[in-house]
Amino acid sequence: xxxxxxxxxxxxxxxxxxxxxxxxxxxxxxxxxxxxxxxxxxxxxxxxxxxxxxxxxxxxxxxxxxxxxxxxxxxxxxxxxxxxxxxxxxxxxxxxxxxxxxxxxxxxxxxxxxxxxxxxxxxxxxxxxxxxxxxxxxxxxxxxxxxxxxxxxxxxxxxxxxxxxxxxxxxxxxxxxxxxxxxxxxxxxxxxxxxxxxxxxxxxxxxxxxxxxxxxxxxxxxxxxxxxxxxxxxxxxxxxxxxxxxxxxxxx
Amino acid sequence: xxxxxxxxxxxxxxxxxxxxxxxxxxxxxxxxxxxxxxxxxxxxxxxxxxxxxxxxxxxxxxxxxxxxxxxxxxxxxxxxxxxxxxxxxxxxxxxxxxxxxxxxxxxxxxxxxxxxxxxxxxxxxxxxxxxxxxxxxxxxxxxxxxxxxxxxxxxxxxxxxxxxxxxxxxxxxxxxxxxxxxxxxxxxxxxxxxxxxxxxxxxxxxxxxxxxxxxxxxxxxxxxxxxxxxxxxxxxxxxxxxxxxxxxxxxxxxxxxxxxxxxxxxxx
Numbered sequence: 001x002x003x004x005x006x007x008x009x010x011x012x013x014x015x016x017x018x019x020x021x022x023x024x025x026x027x028x029x030x031x032x033x034x035x036x037x038x039x040x041x042x043x044x045x046x047x048x049x050x051x052x053x054x055x056x057x058x059x060x061x062x063x064x065x066x067x068x069x070x071x072x073x074x075x076x077x078x079x080x081x082x083x084x085x086x087x088x089x090x091x092x093x094x095x096x097x098x099x100x101x102x103x104x105x106x107x108x109x110x111x112x113x114x115x116x117x118x119x120x121x122x123x124x125x126x127x128x129x130x131x132x133x134x135x136x137x138x139x140x141x142x143x144x145x146x147x148x149x150x151x152x153x154x155x156x157x158x159x160x161x162x163x164x165x166x167x168x169x170x171x172x173x174x175x176x177x178x179x180x181x182x183x184x185x186x187x188x189x190x191x192x193x194x195x196x197x198x199x200x201x202x203x204x205x206x207x208x209x210x211x212x213x214x215x216x217x218x219x220x221x222x223x224x225x226x227x228x229x230x231x232x233x234x235x236x237x238x239x240x241x242x243x244x245x246x247x248x249x250x251x252x
Numbered sequence: 253x254x255x256x257x258x259x260x261x262x263x264x265x266x267x268x269x270x271x272x273x274x275x276x277x278x279x280x281x282x283x284x285x286x287x288x289x290x291x292x293x294x295x296x297x298x299x300x301x302x303x304x305x306x307x308x309x310x311x312x313x314x315x316x317x318x319x320x321x322x323x324x325x326x327x328x329x330x331x332x333x334x335x336x337x338x339x340x341x342x343x344x345x346x347x348x349x350x351x352x353x354x355x356x357x358x359x360x361x362x363x364x365x366x367x368x369x370x371x372x373x374x375x376x377x378x379x380x381x382x383x384x385x386x387x388x389x390x391x392x393x394x395x396x397x398x399x400x401x402x403x404x405x406x407x408x409x410x411x412x413x414x415x416x417x418x419x420x421x422x423x424x425x426x427x428x429x430x431x432x433x434x435x436x437x438x439x440x441x442x443x444x445x446x447x448x449x450x451x452x453x454x455x456x457x458x459x460x461x462x463x464x465x466x467x468x469x470x471x472x473x474x475x476x477x478x479x480x481x482x483x484x485x486x487x488x489x490x491x492x493x494x495x496x497x498x499x500x501x502x503x504x505x506x507x508x509x510x511x512x513x514x515x516x517x518x519x520x
Contacts, residue, residue, distance in 0.1 A: 053415060085417035095408040098431045107426075108416035158412065165416055 004029040004199040010064035034214035042223040051087040088167035092174040094154035096146035108165035132160035152183025172202040284499030287492045309478035319383035324390030332398025351392035363453030379472035382458025386447040397439025401432040437516030451476035
């Protein structure tokens with residue numbers, strides 16, 4: 001299979017405490033990979049190693065290699081800004097900026113100087129909002145505050161904001177965990193739709209969600225990758241006993 | 253029962269706190285209002301019995317407050333940003349401790365410091381020396397409130413911007429600072445209100461002046477020092493003018509409050 005992201009022998013430490021142990025994982029292009037596992041198992045930490053968000057934590061230390069399109073993102077030559085533009089991220093709690101709806105989406109475009117003109121900027125913002133399935137709901141109030149949107153709309157705005165900088169990979173850290181079932185369904189439909197153009201890695205606590213949206217699933221426990229298989233197989237006939245116990249709800 | 257008692261007790265304290273403020277304001281208004289007229293507002297002090305006003309004192313206060321704010325606000329905000337964003341090292345702790353100490357230093361000591369540093373070498377008191385002592389009082393207040401306000405901005409907002417490929421300085425400048433703006437403005441406002449009410453550090457830095465003075469290298473009148481002079485004078489008509497000047501000072505501080513609140517209102 002064609003790997004977009006290739007992780008080998010990844011170990012991760014918060015100071016002296018080791019959070020991830022010898023992770024090896026291949027993430028194929030234009031697929032959805034779900035990370036599941038009990039709280040504190042390291043799946044969010046692992047997700048954040050893929051766009052170097054852990055750089056903001058002074059005591060964090062990464063060991064091993066993460067290749068994206070064959071390039072080591074932890075090499076000293078890596079431009080972190082360019083990396084994060086290529087690998088977008090959507091967070092657990094929607095985090096719109098204290099700006100208008102339009103400016104929220106335009107922010108990434110502006111800081112990366114992607115727009116060629118004012119109308120090009122408008123087009124890009126519109127396209128991102130359309131792709132995030134939010135355009136119809138906000139097109140008449142683009143200049144009003146992003147905080148006036150509902151929780152689900154705010155989360156789709158954050159997705160639009162991530163899409164606007166034209167990433168190739170999108171990391172989602174429990175994007176629907178704070179949303180009601182209707183809003184969750186919208187996000188899930190969106191993930192399946194976005195798969196056509198993007199490689200998506202999604203952390204979720206919701207087993208059914210992993211089953212519905214993902215092509216492959218990785219199960220983590222206590223910082224170790226227990227099993228990584230096509231979702232279909234994972235949910236019907238897992239290789240590991242631990243996986244089965246977790247999926248069927250015997251613990252976790 | 254206990255709950256009702258505590259509610260009653262805290263309500264009583266709240267009413268008491270507000271009542272004092274209302275009482276002071278009403279008393280100032282009642283005593284001061286009768287002496288206010290246009291002449292009083294634009295005239296300079298004159299010998300007792302010939303009228304006179306506080307025009308030069310208002311100008312002096314405004315000039316010194318403006319210069320002090322112009323110096324103190326950028327330094328204070330810049331220092332606060334440093335403390336919040338990069339100040340988790342030993343240097344930050346020292347700066348933080350010294351700022352807290354400086355906030356607690358009596359303002360007259362700041363006046364003595366400026367007197368030694370600026371007034372003695374210059375050979376005379378000046379508006380500049382007055383403004384500098386006010387700026388010194390302002391800086392630590394602004395720095396500490398700015399730091400606290402920036403720390404209140406959720407980490408998630410910062411991460412959201414970083415994840416879009418924004419460099420750290422842009423995150424601070426266009427995400428964190430606007431999010432903290434209204435809090436920072438409140439801190440700035442409190443600091444401005446505080447310095448416009450200061451008398452002690454001006455007594456021997458800016459001294460006073462009986463004339464309109466537009467130059468920072470000359471002694472400058474100020475409302476607070478003028479109030480002090482009028483209030484300690486022997487004649488009733490002077491006391492009257494002290495009340496009126498007090499009313500003007502309170503009015504000016506109120507105007508600054510309203511203006512800054514308006515400028516820093518939450519737009520989003």
